[in-house]
Amino acid sequence: MAEHKVVQSLCRMCDDRCAINVYLKNNRIVDIDGYIPHPWNRGRLCVKARAAVDMVYHKDRLLKPLKKTAGGFKEIPLEQAMDEIAARLLKIKEQYGTRSISVWKGEAIGFSQQEDLARRFVHALGTPNYFSNDSQCYNGRYFGYRLVEGSWPVPEYENSDSIVLWGANPPHAHPNMTQVIMRARKKGARLIVVDPRLSAIARKAYIHASLQPGTDGALAWGIIHLLIKEGWYNRDFVDKHTLGFSSLADYAQRFTPEYVQNESGVDAGLLLEIARILANSAPRVAIYMGNGPEHHENGINNIRAVACLDGLLGSLDQEGGNRLIEVMDKNELTLYDEIPLHHLDPIGADRFPVLYNFRQECHTMTAMDTILSNKPYPLRAMLLTAANPAITNPNSLKVRKAFESLDLFVVRDLFMTETAALADYVLPAASFLERSEIHYHGICQTATLARKIISFPDCPDEYQFWHDLAHRLGIGKFFPWKNEIELTRWILEPSGISLKQLEEHPEGVNYKPIRYKKWREKGFNTPSGKIEFTSQYLKDLGYEELPEYKPPAYKSGPDPEYPYVLITGARKLLYYHSRFRNIPRFRTAIPKADVEIHPLDAEAIGVADGETVKITSRIGSLEIPVKIMAPNEILPGNLQITHGWKDANVNLVTHDDRFDPISGFPLMKAVEVRVEKIHGAQ
Numbered sequence: 001m002a003e004h005k006v007v008q009s010l011c012r013m014c015d016d017r018c019a020i021n022v023y024l025k026n027n028r029i030v031d032i033d034g035y036i037p038h039p040w041n042r043g044r045l046c047v048k049a050r051a052a053v054d055m056v057y058h059k060d061r062l063l064k065p066l067k068k069t070a071g072g073f074k075e076i077p078l079e080q081a082m083d084e085i086a087a088r089l090l091k092i093k094e095q096y097g098t099r100s101i102s103v104w105k106g107e108a109i110g111f112s113q114q115e116d117l118a119r120r121f122v123h124a125l126g127t128p129n130y131f132s133n134d135s136q137c138y139n140g141r142y143f144g145y146r147l148v149e150g151s152w153p154v155p156e157y158e159n160s161d162s163i164v165l166w167g168a169n170p171p172h173a174h175p176n177m178t179q180v181i182m183r184a185r186k187k188g189a190r191l192i193v194v195d196p197r198l199s200a201i202a203r204k205a206y207i208h209a210s211l212q213p214g215t216d217g218a219l220a221w222g223i224i225h226l227l228i229k230e231g232w233y234n235r236d237f238v239d240k241h242t243l244g245f246s247s248l249a250d251y252a253q254r255f256t257p258e259y260v261q262n263e264s265g266v267d268a269g270l271l272l273e274i275a276r277i278l279a280n281s282a283p284r285v286a287i288y289m290g291n292g293p294e295h296h297e298n299g300i301n302n303i304r305a306v307a308c309l310d311g312l313l314g315s316l317d318q319e320g321g322n323r324l325i326e327v328m329d330k331n332e333l334t335l336y337d338e339i340p341l342h343h344l345d346p347i348g349a350d351r352f353p354v355l356y357n358f359r360q361e362c363h364t365m366t367a368m369d370t371i372l373s374n375k376p377y378p379l380r381a382m383l384l385t386a387a388n389p390a391i392t393n394p395n396s397l398k399v400r401k402a403f404e405s406l407d408l409f410v411v412r413d414l415f416m417t418e419t420a421a422l423a424d425y426v427l428p429a430a431s432f433l434e435r436s437e438i439h440y441h442g443i444c445q446t447a448t449l450a451r452k453i454i455s456f457p458d459c460p461d462e463y464q465f466w467h468d469l470a471h472r473l474g475i476g477k478f479f480p481w482k483n484e485i486e487l488t489r490w491i492l493e494p495s496g497i498s499l500k501q502l503e504e505h506p507e508g509v510n511y512k513p514i515r516y517k518k519w520r521e522k523g524f525n526t527p528s529g530k531i532e533f534t535s536q537y538l539k540d541l542g543y544e545e546l547p548e549y550k551p552p553a554y555k556s557g558p559d560p561e562y563p564y565v566l567i568t569g570a571r572k573l574l575y576y577h578s579r580f581r582n583i584p585r586f587r588t589a590i591p592k593a594d595v596e597i598h599p600l601d602a603e604a605i606g607v608a609d610g611e612t613v614k615i616t617s618r619i620g621s622l623e624i625p626v627k628i629m630a631p632n633e634i635l636p637g638n639l640q641i642t643h644g645w646k647d648a649n650v651n652l653v654t655h656d657d658r659f660d661p662i663s664g665f666p667l668m669k670a671v672e673v674r675v676e677k678i679h680g681a682q
């Protein structure tokens, strides 16, 4: 008789991490649905959750280690692969020094336990060269907010009177967050969306501020200007808890509504209305910043300017405002204090010191140049897990060239990706349904256990992989736990929560009660303990102390050679970066890449819907069919291409040579390009 079972866990098909029931028949997953008692998603799931079943049992899933030989990839036993990799790493270490070895973790294994394992490994080995997708994700927003407020708060939409989604599109990118926002909207919260495009969430907005890409700072300063000029800011809060107000007020003077309208394209009257709504709703104003403002040359200062609004409105750590979450007390896997490595010249730390100082993390784009030039020192080996940078990092051609020239390149993935194809060894990885780890939902301050539900013999989980490699390299003492369950027990020790408790409570265990206005006791986590409108820390590093606004380069006048402004990476619900194009029903729904274009531009170029154009930037070019949008969906002169497509890879044209100077984030959302019709193409 068939054996049926249901196990609760968390979905990790995206970073929303919704609670799920996983149904098994004879130890094979047959279905997934939502687990209602978890407060985060209350049983709701998006269409991707069930596709996890298709993903784990996919016919193309890698289940055996592969070694590259003159005749192509050959299957080899796992033990042999691990022995050979360890031997080659030891040889490279002897020849070039430990720092010639690097690790890269991608988005697919997430951000806490698995990331920290990779970080632990590099420190245990003694190389500072830890890379990740966060050279172009999250860090930009985190830095912007951390510099002003001490950390990146979470918006408490549920209790807000007004909600600002700034360069974010949750219906595609964070489906479950959308549910929470829609509940608040039903209760009367005013929704303001700041986005050049009429995105799915902008359609639901009370106000859609359609600004020109990269002009976010002008708009934020315009709001600051009005809040101060009209006396709409929280004077008492500003006096007691902020630093640099008079400099802020001085600098804000030039951002009159007329200037802002001219600079950003947002109507002066609309700007006034936004400022008034925010002032009237304060302190119940929740502002969420997405990926949109990060990928610009003035990205971090623009984000800092938005963060300053929390200080003026006094909405930080207030009910219905932006809450500073408290983390669970736990044992830390990272070895930052035990084994400091700054003196070994982490790649990119000289150019982007904040990246290394705040995150002990190196710069992926500088890494490509380092690999190709051996300067400032050789970077010869890379262990990469859960990423596909040959598609997702800017200037893909250079990325490919760099990976191909490594002495040893090891990739752990579920599939043979464009990146894996460049590797010397491809190791099959365990998916999120094949590993166990703790996840935290900051908004509810809960810890939830994701469980190992199935396993494949040659697909070790992340812990097992780092453990087995560490023991072969003589650093086994840093990975003493027998398996990830023992590791999880150790992580939990200081928390007062046991593994058993987590197992018995798939709805999550609240690790700390939710409290507001914590700054009353301990101030903010900034050098001054206050909200910093001006940053001495940045000034000491040679940056501007105020979040000054610098217009994006394309604003200095149309470049006749590259007259269009290309936005990249607007998310589509069904695809996750380069993932899920191999799920047949998703591929039927969205079969191919396209470039979104305004009808007037299509007319000027002479292309009809579906015809192919060539898009060229200073970095490279690609060919892609056009999708003509409605006139209100995209600004004239702007284009949009979603990343992640192998055949029309937008990162062939994005910049790995132009950065935000604080974070090192690449220019990917205001790329100057030209567009040409390909004659004879269909």
Ligand SMILES: Nc1nc2c(c(=O)[nH]1)N[C@H]1C(S)=C(S)[C@@H](COP(=O)(O)OP(=O)(O)OC[C@H]3O[C@@H](n4cnc5c(=O)[nH]c(N)nc54)[C@H](O)[C@@H]3O)O[C@H]1N2
Pocket (backbone or CB within 6 Å): 014, 015, 107, 137, 138, 166, 167, 168, 169, 170, 172, 173, 174, 194, 195, 196, 197, 199, 212, 213, 214, 215, 216, 289, 290, 291, 292, 293, 296, 567, 569, 570, 571, 572, 573, 574, 575, 576, 577, 669
């Ligand atoms: N389905 C799906 N979900 C995902 C992902 C995915 O690939 N697919 N990726 C995940 C990851 S890792 C991340 S980081 C998040 C990103 O989450 P979001 O940032 O919410 O996702 P995007 O769709 O990129 O939304 C960014 C919006 O910013 C707008 N934008 C572009 N340039 C600018 C600008 O200069 N200023 C402003 N204000 N807006 C601008 C774009 O038009 C777009 O609508 O999504 C996560 N969720």
Ligand SMILES: Nc1nc2c(c(=O)[nH]1)N[C@H]1C(S)=C(S)[C@@H](COP(=O)(O)OP(=O)(O)OC[C@H]3O[C@@H](n4cnc5c(=O)[nH]c(N)nc54)[C@H](O)[C@@H]3O)O[C@H]1N2
Pocket (backbone or CB within 6 Å): 105, 106, 107, 108, 109, 133, 134, 136, 137, 138, 291, 385, 386, 387, 388, 389, 391, 392, 393, 394, 412, 413, 414, 415, 417, 429, 430, 431, 432, 568, 569, 570, 576, 577, 578, 579, 643, 650, 651, 654, 668
């Ligand atoms: N032009 C442009 N480029 C962008 C962006 C943009 O907006 N514009 N956004 C950027 C952002 S915000 C991000 S976060 C990056 C993401 O970039 P990446 O980190 O490269 O993310 P993915 O392309 O999703 O690659 C994840 C890989 O991990 C594999 N995988 C899935 N599950 C697992 C697992 O459990 N274990 C392991 N080991 N592997 C697994 C998948 O098969 C896939 O090949 O892309 C960035 N690239």
Ligand code: SF4
Pocket (backbone or CB within 6 Å): 011, 012, 013, 014, 015, 016, 017, 018, 044, 045, 046, 047, 048, 049, 174, 175, 176
């Ligand atoms: S939003 Fe969808 S893909 Fe993301 S965790 Fe929830 S169900 Fe999974």
Ligand SMILES: [Mo]
Pocket (backbone or CB within 6 Å): 107, 136, 137, 138
């Ligand atoms: Mo991201």
